[in-house]
Amino acid sequence: LAKTTQPISMDSYEGQEVNITCSHNNIATNDYITWYQQFPSQGPRFIIQGYKTKVTNEVASLFIPADRKSSTLSLPRVSLSDTAVYYCLVAQYSSASKIIFGSGTRLSIRP
């Protein structure tokens, strides 16, 4: 099971770009990298997933270097509503896989 390490907390300001980096040194060949967002009193919500290079959707971008030992979630022009906990997961999506969450990064956005 690949273990992930991410900062416990981060602070930023509205309108800034926020980058959250996750380390997963033991990532396996078949592992995908997935990020979730969780607001208070809600379940986690899928943000983005990737295997290598760069993935972009309407919410965020995910940058994965060639060695795949880390990944960076990039949130462009954050707003107060982006204040949440962000989880980085690595998992193989097979019948034998476990989808395990770490402790996440608590992101606080200030006006």
Added chain:
Amino acid sequence: EAGVVQSPRYKIIEKKQPVAFWCNPISGHNTLYWYRQNLGQGPELLIRYENEEAVDDSQLPKDRFSAERLKGVDSTLKIQPAELGDSAVYLCASSLRVEDTGELFFGEGSRLTVL
């Protein structure tokens, strides 16, 4: 389309009492998960179902926890008897076949307080 529905949202019980949580996954989702989330921590997997079969229950404390998924749709998680340390949010999630996608859809959770 309706999301994952859980009930109750909140439950307060005294220790040694039983409690049950119910989950209705998204229609067509074969895989169902129960997670437990303690305050300030990430969700911890308790059990995963593929249709009606529990394929991973290694983290379920089987002395007091039980779960079932009748007909491969709704699921119930039961705790009997509850202990103080069981106070947490119990999250249900569902997904298409786990091999097809990594996206889990979570419900809002059931917050349990054991007094």
